[in-house]
Amino acid sequence: MDETRVAAAALASLPGITPARLKMLMGGFDPEEAVERVHGGQHPADPQGRWMGLCGQDRMAALGERCLETAVDIQVFGMDGYPPSLSNDPIAPAVLFIGGRKERLGDVSNASMVCTVGTRAASPYGMKVAYEVGKELATAGIPVVSGLADGIDSAVHRGVLEAFPGEPSPATGISAHTGHIIHAALPVAVVAGGPDVAYPRESGDLFDAVWDAGVIISEVPPGGKAQRWRFVARNRIMAALSDVVIVVESHTSGGSLHTAGYALRRGKPVGAVPGPINSPASSGSNELIRSGKARLVRGVVDIVSLLEAGSSVPGSRNKSKKKRKKIVVVQSGGAAGETCAAGAPDMTVNAVEPASVQDVEVHKGPVFAPAADQKGTKANAFEGIGCIVPESAPATGQDGSSESLVPARSDGLGGDQNLRFIVLGQLGFQPLTLEEVVVLSGRPVGKVSLCLELLADEGLAREQAGSWTRR
Amino acid sequence: MIANIPSAILLGVDGSPVSVEVHASNGVPGFSIVGLPDAAVRESRDRVRAALLTSGFKWSSKRVTVNLAPSAVRKAGAALDLPIAMGMLIASEQIDSEAVTGCAFFGELGLDGSLRYFPGVIPLVDVVSTPKVVVPAVCVDEASVVPTKEVYGATSIRQVVDALKGGGGWALAGSSSTPGQKHEDFPDLADVRGQPVGRRAVEVAAAGGHHLLLIGPPGSGKTMLATRLPGLLPPLTFDESLSVARIRSASALSQDGAYLPSRPPFRAPHHSATAISIVGGGSSWLHPGEISLAHRGVLFMDELGEFDRTVLDSLREPLEEGVVRISRVRVSAVLPARFLLVAATNPCPCGEGMTPGSCRCTPRMRERYLARLSGPLLDRFDLSISLAKPLVDDLLCMSRGESTERVASRVAAARELAHKRGVSCNAVIPSWALDDLAPMSPDALALIERRLRSGVLSARGMDRIRRVALTIADLAQDGTLIGAEHVAEALQLRAARSIVRTGER
Structure with missing residues (x-):
């Protein structure tokens, strides 16, 4: 393994290192020299010598070994192979560790990427949307970056993996513009721990699938634990890597808002998927839309137009050298x-x-x-x-249009046809408990139960974990 | 001189007869108790001696041996003080043995010769074979619950001896306390604002004896509903009441005056309870646990997810059999435990898991929280519903819901129908009898069939649904057949189960 890269990696694995400190250590010296100075306590950025003696040959050898063992690449700022989209970033990571199909890092970082993030405590609606966004963007050949966390992130990656299960990349369409065949895009993940560490541990299956099919990027050396602050630092890399940031669902204090903030500061367009106004999981993303920081995103078509807009925004990163993907x-x-x-x-x-x-x-x-x-x-x-339509749009149950959509049925409800329409009108994408349906309709529990069961039989309603939604 | 006094000791909630034999003869003066006495019984030597001396009797200077027969069973409790003292008086010829013929004695002695309360009055009085029993005066009313015995009370050993010699002076069962609690003692269902599904589930649970699981965020009224359930249950019959009284007596809970309760008991142990305190046990005489104390009534387990898993799983057999068999090396007992289990739990540690998006728990935190509720335990809940926080409008609405009295009358009518089927409540109808007792209309059959085919319903789940549907039909007084509406409601009242256990109902 390249000595220079291993030296840089050694600096990145010093205890208590942060992106800023790492940048200071590597500023003005090439990595090998920086290592020597740090080891000898001679580095101007480390006047107290806190890292003195920590960069010995044995440690470097062990680190190189570990990178080989875990099949992790080391990319150093300013050297060949470092993603150009990150080079221009004001707080670009000095060292990156790349796992998975690292040979594809160049391809994906040259493409227009979409970062799709959201809360870990997601609603079924958010999971569904995230999955579809991931799947359809990947199908259209647009790489999707996410964070491999629980909730929205995992749904995004699952969607991408659905479109791109692995090599050979399935052909998904033909570009009308160039006539080239379009291939599905592979998953890209930026993680807060080491690139070989599945976090949360239980998501190992998804991690393995992304590792096998796509690229996993991290600032932390292999085997490193994800410290709390690393998640925020990770968000800046996701924002820097991609051309557009889409927030699917976020709480008012969610980490996804950091990602959106980093993108906004870099002049990159941000989109947010609207959610029900009373859903806490959507409070942050709805606020992004309300405040005008994010564009409202109803689906992939909106994301595509954001990508287009992003590339024409003055002052945004010049990607002219890139070969634009056909959308x-x-x-x-x-x-x-x-x-x-x-x-x-x-x-x-x-x-x-x-x-x-x-x-x-x-x-x-x-x-x-x-x-x-x-x-x-x-x-x-x-x-x-x-x-994805506003809840009020289909079949509110009171007007004629809904009747055409939901034909009247007579069985079992004892002539209470209104109940059927009332119940259907209440059901939306926000799950309702039986209790809520009963309260809202003002009918006895038995009648409402039968109505719901019959709607389920017709495929119009669905029960999940005791709550009912429209399907 | 030898004396033989009948008495009894407590084992679980039953008495076990004991003869107290006292023998006094010439020899080195001394006093020993044999027949496996425990510490409290061995100490009775000192109490008896002091009590006799302070009451003006002589303490024999002979060699005295007290034998508690049968000698292989360990004897616990202080109720044997009085029989030992009586034996001493006879053995030392201070009273005539004729005076105590056909008489059993119970009671703890004070050093001044006074007689004190002892636990287990009813089962102990019930088990002895003599027609007459002498008990401390404070126990007379409680002991009189046993219909076949003549009960005599006394406040001190001196009074006992005087009454035996001269007749009269006994404290007899008075009508000082009226047994039983009144209906108003339970909170009224009318206080529950909103919560139509919760109210309904409580009604169905009471009518059919179905175990009920309430899932909801803090403040959604789980406890409020549960505490109103016993008020809906029909009053206890005499036999039920007597069995409840025995258990209360054995746990020394009946000192508050309600010796023969007419209302079902309500027990709500804290979630820090140990397995022994819930199912019963303990070394000395196998104390009844909370499930026995809730016999014929309601056991409410709030914060089910916080109970130890061993505690929860120990409930499984009693829930199925209605009794709990406790075995220790020397003793074993069968304690009655036919109770209605009402459990409440939050959907996740933060409690907000019902509203998608507002819960900040990770999936793993939820899993860990709910993993304590084993599948077999959850299977025993015929009803599981999710509760939401009540709507603001409901809270501010001045109109009250249906009162306990009205709902209880429907429950009583439904239970009447169950009695006509030959069962105490629908929940205990065996599976093989369902076809006869709970015939379904074609609509209902079709609905069940669709649910079975789609895999939402298992075979066992179906039986439970049929029992609940039968109860719902009974409540509606809908006559012969179970309709689709009843089945649908039964399905819905069990639906929240999938919150804690994904998969089938």
């Missing part, structure tokens, strides 16, 4: 319908701003968001991310 939207065959069309017409691809639409093509295909398909096939509101 293709593949439409799932016949899975669109009147819910989307009637409920939120501008969710279709046609509604994307003209400036960006040139790059966006609609293809018939198996996976992507449903676009306008006016044939009136049965609606499935969750089929694709493009169809």
